Amino acid sequence: MCRAVILPDDFQMRYAALTPWLLVVLNPIFYSFRRCPYAMRARLALRVSNVAYEHREVALKAKPIEMLAASPKGTVPVFCLPTGEVLEQSLDIMRWALKQNDVEAWLPRSPDAWAFTNEGIALNDGEFKAHLDRYKYPQRFGLTDGWQHRAQGAEILMRWQAHLQMQPFLSGHHWGLLDACVAPFVRQFARTDRAWFDSQPWPQLVLWLAAFENSEAFIAVMHKHSLWTPP
Ligand SMILES: N[C@@H](CCC(=O)N[C@@H](CS)C(=O)NCC(=O)O)C(=O)O
Numbered sequence: 001m002c003r004a005v006i007l008p009d010d011f012q013m014r015y016a017a018l019t020p021w022l023l024v025v026l027n028p029i030f031y032s033f034r035r036c037p038y039a040m041r042a043r044l045a046l047r048v049s050n051v052a053y054e055h056r057e058v059a060l061k062a063k064p065i066e067m068l069a070a071s072p073k074g075t076v077p078v079f080c081l082p083t084g085e086v087l088e089q090s091l092d093i094m095r096w097a098l099k100q101n102d103v104e105a106w107l108p109r110s111p112d113a114w115a116f117t118n119e120g121i122a123l124n125d126g127e128f129k130a131h132l133d134r135y136k137y138p139q140r141f142g143l144t145d146g147w148q149h150r151a152q153g154a155e156i157l158m159r160w161q162a163h164l165q166m167q168p169f170l171s172g173h174h175w176g177l178l179d180a181c182v183a184p185f186v187r188q189f190a191r192t193d194r195a196w197f198d199s200q201p202w203p204q205l206v207l208w209l210a211a212f213e214n215s216e217a218f219i220a221v222m223h224k225h226s227l228w229t230p231p
Pocket of ligand 1: 033035036037038039060061074075076077088089090091
């Protein structure tokens with residue numbers, strides 16, 4: 001359970017219009033893990049939206065029963081709204097947050113921009129994430145090394161490099177949803193062997209990643225929280 005307030009089952013449907021008012025009096029609860037790239041991108045969107053919420057830092061090896069009761073699938077991030085609605089996907093949390101407040105115009109503004117963003121996120125979360133995991137942890141996948149997957153992940157990064165040669169951000173002229181979704185994963189890829197990453201023929205990608213890692217937003221969302229313990 002997210003909280004002790006008991007709301008009727010059909011509350012969301014009947015009183016959806018009350019959500020902004022409920023948010024004023026009750027903070028949503030956010031279960032997070034600092035190093036998780038999915039949680040990172042959700043934190044980036046929550047921060048820019050300026051929505052108030054209660055941060056609950058969890059250990060993946062000892063997830064609190066409160067989180068598992070709200071979201072039995074057991075992955076972070078999880079976002080529990082005061083209406084009783086539970087968002088269990090980082091992308092849903094990001095879209096929800098930006099729908100509340102998108103002051104920096106992270107959301108795409110045209111159907112074409114949406115299509116490009118959605119395709120890019122699917123590529124990142126699907127193919128790229130699979131290569132990243134196998135490059136970083138080959139033994140977990142019964143591989144002797146991850147070089148093949150590093151090369152395949154690099155092909156995708158070269159596509160980002162091609163975009164960044166034409167525009168400063170993946171989302172266009174300013175940082176947006178696609179950048180925030182992809183950057184935490186590119187960061188993991190880069191950190192596996194930084195010297196190798198920095199010496200590849202993708203100078204714009206290196207600069208884009210460095211700007212992200214040094215940004216106020218990234219530093220803020222990487223704040224170290226103590227583990228949450230139930231009161
Ligand atoms: N599709 C999910 C993926 C979330 C995910 O896989 N999170 C990882 C941590 S980075 C997790 O919680 N894994 C469960 C575990 O390690 O026990 C999302 O976008 O939120």
